[in-house]
Amino acid sequence: MNYRTKATVMDGDAINRAVTRIAHEILEANRGAGNIALVGVVTRGAALAEMLAEKIAHIEGKPVPVGTLDISFYRDDLATRLNPEVHRSDIPFDVEGRDLILVDDVLYTGRTIRSAMDAIMDYGRPCSVQLAVLVDRGHRELPIRADYVGKNVPSARRERVKVYFAPMDGRDSVEILELEDQEGAN
Amino acid sequence: MLSTRHVIDIEDLSTDDIRLILDTAESFKEVNERRIKKLPTLRGRTVVNLFLEPSTRTRTSFELAAKRLSADGINFTASASATVKGESLADTAATLSAMACDLVIIRHKYAGAPRILAEKMDAHIVNGGDGMHQHPTQALLDLFSMRERFGTLEGLKVGIVGDIAHSRVAGSLIPALRMMGAEPIIIGPPTLMPASPEVHGARVTSSIDEVLPELDVAYMLRIQMERAEGMPFPSLREYSRLFGMNKRRLDAMPPKSIVMHPGPMNRGVEISAEVADSDRSLVLDQVNAGVAVRMAVMYLLLGGESSGVAS
Numbered sequence: 001m002n003y004r005t006k007a008t009v010m011d012g013d014a015i016n017r018a019v020t021r022i023a024h025e026i027l028e029a030n031r032g033a034g035n036i037a038l039v040g041v042v043t044r045g046a047a048l049a050e051m052l053a054e055k056i057a058h059i060e061g062k063p064v065p066v067g068t069l070d071i072s073f074y075r076d077d078l079a080t081r082l083n084p085e086v087h088r089s090d091i092p093f094d095v096e097g098r099d100l101i102l103v104d105d106v107l108y109t110g111r112t113i114r115s116a117m118d119a120i121m122d123y124g125r126p127c128s129v130q131l132a133v134l135v136d137r138g139h140r141e142l143p144i145r146a147d148y149v150g151k152n153v154p155s156a157r158r159e160r161v162k163v164y165f166a167p168m169d170g171r172d173s174v175e176i177l178e179l180e181d182q183e184g185a186n
Numbered sequence: 187m188l189s190t191r192h193v194i195d196i197e198d199l200s201t202d203d204i205r206l207i208l209d210t211a212e213s214f215k216e217v218n219e220r221r222i223k224k225l226p227t228l229r230g231r232t233v234v235n236l237f238l239e240p241s242t243r244t245r246t247s248f249e250l251a252a253k254r255l256s257a258d259g260i261n262f263t264a265s266a267s268a269t270v271k272g273e274s275l276a277d278t279a280a281t282l283s284a285m286a287c288d289l290v291i292i293r294h295k296y297a298g299a300p301r302i303l304a305e306k307m308d309a310h311i312v313n314g315g316d317g318m319h320q321h322p323t324q325a326l327l328d329l330f331s332m333r334e335r336f337g338t339l340e341g342l343k344v345g346i347v348g349d350i351a352h353s354r355v356a357g358s359l360i361p362a363l364r365m366m367g368a369e370p371i372i373i374g375p376p377t378l379m380p381a382s383p384e385v386h387g388a389r390v391t392s393s394i395d396e397v398l399p400e401l402d403v404a405y406m407l408r409i410q411m412e413r414a415e416g417m418p419f420p421s422l423r424e425y426s427r428l429f430g431m432n433k434r435r436l437d438a439m440p441p442k443s444i445v446m447h448p449g450p451m452n453r454g455v456e457i458s459a460e461v462a463d464s465d466r467s468l469v470l471d472q473v474n475a476g477v478a479v480r481m482a483v484m485y486l487l488l489g490g491e492s493s494g495v496a497s
Contacts, residue, residue: 070213073225078489088216122222 003160003177009153012172015134018150019048022132023055025148026101035127036099037065041116042087045069045104047165048134052103067091069102074115095124101148105163107133110144135174137161188486192311194300196322196358201365203486208330210482211475217254218478228257231488234282235261236292237314238299243449243473244314244324248291251480257488260287275299279306288488292316310487318352324448325358327479329366331472332403335444340367343400347373347429348407348456351380355448356407360386371397374429377418394429398438405446406431406456422455432458436466444468 010018030036033056040049046068053066070087102116117129132148137155153176155161160177164170188206190198199207217223233252237245245261252259262278275294279302282290291312292300297319304311315321333339344363350356350372363370370388372379383390391397398404409417409425419425426432431445445461446468453459461467 072213073217073227073485078227088213090216091220118226122224123220 002180004180005175006159006178007176008173009176010135010151010174012166015150015172015174018134019051020055022148022150023052023059026052026130026132027056027059029130029147030099033060033062033064035097036101037067037093037095038101038103039067039069039091039116039120041102041104041112042068042070042089043168044163044165045102047167048105048132048163049103052101052132065093067093069116069119071112071115071119074119076111076115089119091120091123095120095126097125097127099128099130100126101130101132103132105134106161107131107136107144107146107149108139108161110140110142113144114142134163135161187489191487192300192304192313193322193483193487194304194311194313194316195320196325196362196365199322204326204329204362204366207326207479207482207486208333210486211326211330211478214254214478214481214485215475217481218474223254224256225254226256227485228252228255228488231257231288232286233257233259233484234287234290234309235259235314236278236282236290236294236303237261237263239293239295239315241293241314243476244293247473247476248312248314248323248480250477251484254477255481255484257288257484275302276306279303282309283307289484312483312487315354317354318357319354320358321354322358322362323476323480323483324355325362326483327472327475328359328405328446328448329362330475330479331446331468332368332444334471334475335468336402339363342368342402343371344368344403344405345371345373345394345397345401346405346407347394347431349378349410350374350383350386350407351378352410353407359405360388364388371401373397375419375425394435395438398435399440401439402443403446404431404435404439404443406451408448408450409452409455411452426455430454430456430458431461433460436461436464446472449473 038049038053040046049066053064057063068090070089113131130147133146134150135153136146136149137153139157153161155176162175162177164173166172188203189200217225235245235248249259287309289310290303291314292303293314294316297317299316300311300313313320313322329339336342346356360370364387372388372390373394375392444466447457451457451462453462
């Protein structure tokens with residue numbers, strides 16, 4: 001199945017502004033960076049978490065702990081979709097009592113975040129878990145919502161919404177993709 | 187996913203399979219280092235340890251691996267099982283099948299026992315050591331430990347020292363090393379060599395001192411003191427003097443080289459206590475790797491099938 005880009009809904013600048021705004025929102029809601037920690041869901045969530053951590057450190061003047069989480073082993077679809085590409089999780093701080101901010105690129109059905117919450121609970125008991133996403137594309141299948149959203153991007157189920165980051169993809173953008181043979185269909 | 191249903195001989199796996207197992211084991215190693223060493227991945231699956239030959243470390247390693255993946259692990263040990271009452275392996279297989287087990291790990295006195303199970307059962311079979319034939323998960327964890335230390339397996343010179351002829355560990359490790367581009371060198375007295383050692387496709391020598399300066403790894407096999415027909419050499423002391431790993435021999439090896447042993451060690455025979463406890467010894471890393479590698483094997487064998495209810 002080949003996909004092609006139907007539309008670019010965010011470019012590098014738009015992403016940058018959204019991330020700056022989210023950084024400020026996180027600091028406002030949590031009254032500073034004293035107790036927060038960011039945990040990015042691999043792979044692009046982790047890249048986004050690094051970007052947020054940098055912005056927050058810049059605003060507050062001190063670093064914020066960042067971890068990465070691989071949720072492959074907590075997925076609910078292992079029966080039908082064994083993902084051989086596993087990465088290591090790395091949580092280099094104590095989760096106990098922290099206000100944890102899970103970070104992911106796209107929020108869709110909510111199942112990845114459900115898996116991420118199960119995974120993070122196995123590291124300890126955070127004081128709270130909040131969710132920051134760059135894109136919310138709707139179509140939730142579980143009662144999960146984001147606390148901080150970069151952009152709401154309504155989408156059709158048959159489309160894919162992808163976030164690209166320069167270090168791994170060569171460009172910074174948020175794109176809606178559709179199947180190649182959907183030429184006239186809307 | 188692996189290209190094979192069972193892991194009975196190391197040759198059942200392709201080199202891609204081996205790489206996948208080693209890469210996956212790295213993630214599981216991280217899980218084994220955190221506070222809650224549990225993943226929900228194999229919840230509801232049944233894993234049977236059919237150990238019809240004595241073992242503590244391998245059986246415990248497999249048991250931990252299953253439990254950490256939330257699978258239900260059952261242990262059958264030789265003395266406590268119906269085999270004492272004369273039940274045949276085929277009947278044991280039928281009984282386990284009737285209980286809908288997903289994966290059976292078998293250790294048995296006779297080579298070929300895992301194949302019999304594989305023919306008679308629907309479950310995935312993992313060989314935990316069959317007679318003097320093969321012990322594939324040991325080879326995999328050894329590869330993992332070597333790769334972790336050296337960054338790669340390609341071109342590594344690994345000297346395997348001791349009772350090659352009767353070692354199922356060597357039976358899996360020698361082909362495994364060749365498959366991954368390493369160079370095994372087998373070392374031991376002629377009385378402990380197989381009749382035609384060249385079938386292993388490895389260099390053979392009865393002088394350990396001759397090859398020590400080129401080895402990256404010295405892999406010491408256990409002298410099996412419990413063998414009924416007696417020692418095929420004049421005395422343990424002579425064996426130790428000619429083939430044992432000690433400080434003098436360690437110093438003759440290249441500076442970054444390491445010593446490995448599948449355990450349990452006969453301190454003072456094939457390996458001196460000083461070397462066993464030194465920082466050039468990878469023995470504890472091997473044990474650590476064992477659980478992670480076995481988790482990886484179970485995950486890759488069982489993960490891709492319907493388990494009924496999604497978690």
